[in-house]
Amino acid sequence: MSCESLQQQLASLQALQASFESAYDEAIKTGNISEALKLKSEIEIKLENLKKELFSFEKPLNLQKQYAKQLEILKNTGILEKFNSPPPSLPEINKRLQEKKELISRKIEQGFTKLLLVPFGLDLNTLIQTYGELLKQHAKNKTLLDRDGNTLELNNEKPVWVWDQLQKSIDGNSLIYFPKEYTANHGGQTKQEVIARQGSWQILLLEEDPVIPRVGAGQTIKDRPQLEANKTPIEYLNLLKTDPYKGESGLTPEDWFTYAIMNLEEKNQVIDDWRNNKDSISYLLGSYFASGGVPRAFWRRFDKRADLYAWRPDNHDGDVGARPVVRI
Numbered sequence: 455m456s457c458e459s460l461q462q463q464l465a466s467l468q469a470l471q472a473s474f475e476s477a478y479d480e481a482i483k484t485g486n487i488s489e490a491l492k493l494k495s496e497i498e499i500k501l502e503n504l505k506k507e508l509f510s511f512e513k514p515l516n517l518q519k520q521y522a523k524q525l526e527i528l529k530n531t532g533i534l535e536k537f538n539s540p541p542p543s544l545p546e547i548n549k550r551l552q553e554k555k556e557l558i559s560r561k562i563e564q565g566f567t568k569l570l571l572v573p574f575g576l577d578l579n580t581l582i583q584t585y586g587e588l589l590k591q592h593a594k595n596k597t598l599l600d601r602d603g604n605t606l607e608l609n610n611e612k613p614v615w616v617w618d619q620l621q622k623s624i625d626g627n628s629l630i631y632f633p634k635e636y637t638a639n640h641g642g643q644t645k646q647e648v649i650a651r652q653g654s655w656q657i658l659l660l661e662e663d664p665v666i667p668r669v670g671a672g673q674t675i676k677d678r679p680q681l682e683a684n685k686t687p688i689e690y691l692n693l694l695k696t697d698p699y700k701g702e703s704g705l706t707p708e709d710w711f712t713y714a715i716m717n718l719e720e721k722n723q724v725i726d727d728w729r730n731n732k733d734s735i736s737y738l739l740g741s742y743f744a745s746g747g748v749p750r751a752f753w754r755r756f757d758k759r760a761d762l763y764a765w766r767p768d769n770h771d772g773d774v775g776a777r778p779v780v781r782i
Contacts, residue, residue, distance in 0.1 A: 511551045514562050515659075518544065520569040527719045528571065531584055537576045539654035547657055550782045557701045558659070561780045564698065565675040566659040570779070572712045574645075575654030578624050581711040585760065586613040588718055597722040600730055601665070609758040616762045623743040624707075630742040631706055636688060636767035640742055658709060659780040664717055664725050666734035666775035683734040683775035687748040687767040690739055690776040702778040704739020707762060709779065710751045714760065724760070726752040734775040737765075750774065 511517060521544050528534045528541065551558050573581070592598040593608035600606055616624070623629045631648050634641035643651070661680070672680035678698040681690065694702050717725050727733040735752040742748055747764030754761045765774075
């Protein structure tokens with residue numbers, strides 16, 4: 455049953471319940487309540503069953519709690535104030551989940567349980583600047599940590615570094631999103647095209663653990679081996695077209711900086727801490743730019759900053775991997 459028909463039935467039952475309450479009051483007055491009580495029981499059972507089906511992802515995703523926390527962070531960091539597009543409501547998120555119920559159910563079993571609300575339509579430079587300012591605040595408060603709880607130092611003059619060639623693509627709105635291949639015939643979209651088709655917000659599910667595993671450190675969850683480091687962007691992109699990875703896609707820079715902000719505010723930790731010999735650099739497979747590079751992002755420990763750089767799509771390294779997501 456589609457989400458729309460479920461919602462229509464729920465609305466109809468709620469209307470019926472409202473009319474029943476009036477009839478029930480009248481039945482109480484006349485003493486003829488036997489049939490009214492029977493109808494009341496039937497309506498309550500149907501309502502409860504429909505609500506369970508309509509909001510079936512609440513329990514496995516702890517959706518209300520995650521949603522409330524994301525909104526709190528988006529507000530406290532000033533992102534909502536800077537962005538003139540309201541975030542999707544919780545009912546809208548539930549609706550989208552139901553529209554992809556089969557896929558989402560499978561991906562939850564495979565470990566994709568972390569919600570991420572991405573203000574994709576917000577200027578990327580604004581997201582980068584916001585992350586930089588938050589890094590400064592945490593460093594000042596001694597709450598800038600790696601995932602082992604160790605305090606990190608920060609380059610306050612340049613908390614986030616962006617490669618100049620990539621910066622030109624960002625400033626010129628020439629970055630390509632969701633390429634089908636990393637060539638001149640990429641088949642991707644501009645940022646404005648994505649916004650026109652999908653809206654200004656992206657709703658993602660990620661794996662709960664933010665670490666991209668090195669070779670040999672990945673786990674198999676349900677029937678899905680985690681993607682490990684040391685593959686090229688081309689190889690990762692091709693893998694995402696096959697089982698058990700179908701329905702997944704790569705991160706965009708907007709996704710990465712939003713996730714970095716959320717993780718910093720929730721846990722006081724940076725993500726993709728390259729030189730701790732456990733975490734990996736993250737290829738942003740959902741983006742591509744004209745000179746032929748695939749962006750990658752990470753925390754550069756010895757320079758005390760976050761980096762947004764790029765590599766050729768046929769390059770690989772043992773400490774560079776990819777973080778797939780499910781878009782709903």
